[in-house]
Amino acid sequence: MAFAASTPTHENRVQARFTRLWPEIERRFASLYGQHPRGAEVMDRLKRTLMDAALARPQPLRALDAAREADPDWLQTPGQSAYTFYVDRFAGDLNGVRDKLDYLSDLGVRWLHPLPLLEPRPGDSDGGFAVADYRKVDPKLGTIDDLEALADDLRRRDMGLILDVVCNHTAREHAWAVKARAGDPAYRDYYIVLPDAQSAAGRDQELIDVFPDTAPGSFTYDAEMGGYVWTTFYPFQWDLNYANPAVFAEMLEVLIFLAGKGAQGFRLDSAPFLWKQAGTTCRNLPQTYDIVEAWRAALSIVAPGVVLLAEAIESLEDVIPFFGRAAPGCNLAYNNVVMTALWAALADGDAAIARHCLAVAARKPAQGVWLNYVRCHDDLIWNALAAYAPPADLARWSAAYGRGEGFSRGRAFQTADGGVPSTNGMAASLVGLDAADDIESAAARRLCLLYGVIHALDGWPLIYMGDEIGLGDDETYEQDPLRAGDGRWLHRPLMDWRRAERRRASGSVESGLFTAFARFGRAARALASFGVSGAAAPIDLGARQVLAFQRMGEAGQLLCVANLSAEPVEITLPPAYAEDALDILTDEAAASVVRLESYAQKWLVAR
Incomplete structure (x- = not known):
């Protein structure tokens, strides 16, 4: 008589994960700390910490872990839109964020990515990036219980919380x-x-x-x-001294603690800087990648449903190893070079730089996922394109967006010696959006173009707070002594909720943008039903102003075409799309010759 196999207990699952992953931690740890006098002591501490934390994992979080372990490709599911914001600028405090979840659901958001919310030093804290206590929430935002309640609310809505963990440095007051x-x-x-x-x-x-x-x-x-x-x-x-194994263990315990409070992901702030070594720039060293891979293995024992996001604003060659080399590393990384290249291509009305950077980004390992974005809380760093474009191009783009030499109203920011100034400003400001513009204005079309493209790319699209209603710059930051010295506060405004209500007013630019962003999210999620998957591979359709890329799957394929210029253009589609392609943004069939109006785009699925 055959008997059904018994369902593994939580303890069995933990033991199986430990048996599989602990050797990987040992290898990474030995390469980093094998000669350190405290190495063996810290290893023993880690072993106990991981087992205790894994066994004590709260029941609802165990269920999340199990579901994600059962579906290892869940990270690749298209359309996992994320939304990033400062809690106080968006909704006052954590309970205020809970009150805005319907708004975010209407937008199609699947992940909330608040910027630093752990307790900072008093006074200037670099926007919360100087943490005084990793186990407490900034008192003006709430408590650790409020954070856990938000995480619970999100999980019930099938949404997730990604917390910012400043792992390179602490506040002097820590x-x-x-x-x-x-x-x-x-x-x-x-x-x-x-x-x-x-x-x-x-x-x-x-x-x-x-x-x-x-x-x-x-x-x-x-x-x-x-x-x-x-x-x-x-x-x-x-800066923390990661040559000390106790620091490695301390930060891992911070991640485990916050994962136990319901966080489903962590943004590893300033990840490239972790390891210091004389004679180098102390950025993107092999030991840094070892640290991240060891943290990934350790978290996979305790909380396998939790994701790691590398905040590595570097060249693609330096970012890609964060996904892992011989072992898994971060699950996600910011697609910074492609983001910057999209702005550059838009300024020129020429897709060449974007095509080049998309081709390099496609080299990432299959298990890695890009976080695609248009703007964030930081400056737009033109020097990130130094490996892909000559200095004259960098200078031209910097001037176009930061000095008023194009449609942009952005402002120039500081730069390292030998570089060109970065740019500050909200996306609405950088595309030249005015309060009187409607959704058919050139500026609004530029903003929709950029967000449409990042939703069509492989990976998760990230929406920066307020872009969905065309929120502009905060010109008042210069009157605040704590903010006046940092030009990045220009693009960290308060959310304008009265303006957000205008998303319900037909014909308003807020309604047009919000509707477009939500449509992009729905279309991205629909790609799975068309069998579309795979990395975005750029193609040249013979028109310099058209950015085109394909995504191929076993059952279907997507061609995204976007006109980066103010003038209409006609293109001839590749044979696979010439006879029976559907634009899933409009549900209209496409002819073999397609006319793209000013700053227009089409998502063509071959049927």
Whole structure:
């Protein structure tokens, strides 16, 4: 007589994951810390931590893990729209965000990606990126219980929460730094201190200055530490010493703690900077990739349904290894180079730079997913295209968007020596949208074009707060002493909820944009039903102003064509689409010769 196999218990699943993944953690750990005197001690601590946390995983989160383990391709499901925002700028506090979930659902959002919300240092905290306590929420935003309640609400709606974890540095006021300044040797080794100004100046020569105007240099003298503390970003942000295995373990325990509160993903802020090594720029070193891969394996034991997002605003060659080399790394990474290339192509009305960067982005490993975006809370960094375009092009794009030499009303931002100024401004400002414009204006069409393209690409599309209603710049930031010194606050406005209500007013630009963004999300989700999958592969249809790319699947294929210019253009479709293609944005059949109006696009599915 045959008996059905018994359902594995939670303990069985945990043990199976541990057996499979612990050797990978050991390998990565040995390569990083095999010679460290505390290596074995920290390894023992990690083993206990992982088993205890995995066994104690809350029941609803176990169910989420099990569902995602049963469907390993769930990450590749198209149309997983994400929405990013500062909690206080969007809805006041966490409970205010809970009240806005219907709005986000109407937009088609599947993931919420709030910017830093953990407790920051008092005063200037670089927009929350100087964390004083990883286990508490910023008091003005709520409590850790409020965060857990938001995560629960989202999970019930089949939505997920991605938290920002600032893993490269802490605030000077963090408990670790307080203990270090008090002379505790264990915690002094959590940070990196050079003994004198000459040593700091020597290392500075090797590094790329992130904020040369507002925070020049990468070291800050601190009398209590007896030397120059490594501070890549601002003087109050102290870089952690990942050559110390205790730091690796501490940050992993932070991730595990927040995963237990319902977070379904983590944005690893400033990930390229984790490992420091003399004689290098200390960016994208092999040890950094080892750290990320070890964290991924550890989280896959405790919370396999949780995703990692690499915040790596680097060349594609440096970003792609974050997806993992011999072992899985981050599940997602920002598609920064393609984003910047889209703005560049739009400025020129020429798709060449976008085609080139799409071809490079397609080299990512199959398990990795791009997070495709148009704008974010940071500046638009033209130097990110330095490997793909000559300096004259970078300078032209920088001038077009930051100095009023094109349709844009953006503002120039600082840059490292040898680079061109970055650009600040909301997407509405960068496309030249005015309050009096309607949805058929050139500016509104430009904004829809960009968001349509990122929804058609493989990966997850990311909407920056307010772009869906054409929200403009915050010109008042210069009157706020805590914000005036950082031009990026130009594109971190308060959400205008009165304007958001106009999304219900037929004929308004807010209605047109919101409707278009929601339509892009629906169309992206529908791609699965047409059998469309795979990476976006650019093709040249003979018109310089047309960006075209295909996505091929076993059962279907998509051709996206987008006119980057203000003038109409006609193109001849490839044979596969010439006879029986459907534009799934309009449900209209396509002829073999297609006319694309000003800044228009079509998503053509071969039937």
